[in-house]
Every structure is written in structure tokens, then in C-alpha cells.
Amino acid sequence: MSSTPTLSPAPPAGAPAAPTPAALGELARAVAGRPDRWRPAVRFDAAARFHTRLEVTGGHEVWLLTWLPGQGTEIHDHGGAAGAFTVVAGVLTERAFPASGGAPRARELAAGGLRSFGPRYVHEVVNAGTEPAVSIHAYAPALAAMSYYAELPGGGLRPVRTDPVTD
Ligand SMILES: [Fe+2]
Numbered sequence: 001m002s003s004t005p006t007l008s009p010a011p012p013a014g015a016p017a018a019p020t021p022a023a024l025g026e027l028a029r030a031v032a033g034r035p036d037r038w039r040p041a042v043r044f045d046a047a048a049r050f051h052t053r054l055e056v057t058g059g060h061e062v063w064l065l066t067w068l069p070g071q072g073t074e075i076h077d078h079g080g081a082a083g084a085f086t087v088v089a090g091v092l093t094e095r096a097f098p099a100s101g102g103a104p105r106a107r108e109l110a111a112g113g114l115r116s117f118g119p120r121y122v123h124e125v126v127n128a129g130t131e132p133a134v135s136i137h138a139y140a141p142a143l144a145a146m147s148y149y150a151e152l153p154g155g156g157l158r159p160v161r162t163d164p165v166t167d
Contacts (some may be wrong), residue, residue, distance in 0.1 A: 021116035024084035024138040060140035067133040072126025079145040084116040090133025096120040103155040
């Protein structure tokens with residue numbers, strides 16, 4: 001007996017549906033709106049960009065990241081996780097790389113700014129401003145590994161490495 005193939009199998013009966021990017025955005029905003037949940041964890045580290053998990057469940061996790069001026073990520077994906085992030089202090093600049101290989105799109109996110117994305121999203125985030133920045137990030141499922149990329153001179157990306165995500 002044959003069955004009709006589906007693009008994404010249904011979760012097992014009783015399993016909660018994976019949060020959508022929009023739901024992760026709402027989660028990030030909800031945590032951002034509760035400074036008592038993240039402000040005590042804020043640290044700034046000139047040697048390495050500071051990050052810490054605020055919350056982890058079976059279905060999602062929430063991180064706090066801080067960014068001194070000049071600190072930023074490499075170009076990266078999220079290992080198949082969907083995600084969202086919102087800025088609570090300072091200004092972050094994101095470059096998002098389209099799956100088509102076209103030119104990246106840059107945008108600035110000031111406090112209250114929000115980005116939500118699906119599982120194949122590739123971007124780079126930097127604090128190009130003059131003030132320290134703080135952001136709240138939500139991912140589902142929890143980050144297990146992330147791949148990093150280099151820009152090719154003529155456009156497009158080249159995979160560089162994949163690292164496990166640890167605390
Ligand atoms: Fe990211």
C-alpha cells in the first residue's frame with residue numbers, strides 16, 4: 001500500500017506543533033517586555049561577544065546577547081532552527097543573504113525592532129553603532145549546530161565550517 005508523500009511529516013499525535021517564526025517573534029517580544037527576566041543577566045565582554053541562555057524547553061529556547069560597538073557575528077545559519085530576535089538597547093545592523101544567492105539585504109534594528117525567520121535563514125548581525133546593544137533571541141528547536149559562511153568575491157556564499165552550539 002502506498003502513501004502520499006508530504007513535504008513535512010505531521011508531528012506525532014499529542015506532540016505540540018513547532019512554534020512558527022511569528023510565534024517566536026511574539027515570544028522574543030514578550031521576554032523583551034519583561035526586563036526582570038533578562039536585565040540581571042546582562043554582561044559586556046570586550047574579548048568575546050557575550051551570550052547566555054535565558055530559557056530552554058523541549059520546544060524552544062531564548063537567549064540574551066550583548067554587543068559592544070564593533071562586535072558582531074560571522075555569516076551564519078541556525079542549523080535548521082527557525083528564530084526571531086528583537087533589540088532592547090542600542091542599534092544592530094543585519095545583512096540577510098537570500099537563498100537565491102543575490103545581494104544581501106541590510107537593515108538597521110533599533111530598540112523594539114524585530115526580525116523573524118524560517119529554518120533556512122542566513123544572516124550576519126553587527127553592532128555598527130557607538131553604543132552597546134542588547135538583544136533577545138528565540139529559536140525552535142533549540143540550537144544544536146550552526147554553519148558559517150564566507151562571501152565569494154562575485155556574490156554568493158561558501159560554507160566554511162559547522163560548529164556545535166554550547167553554552
Ligand atoms: Fe542568527
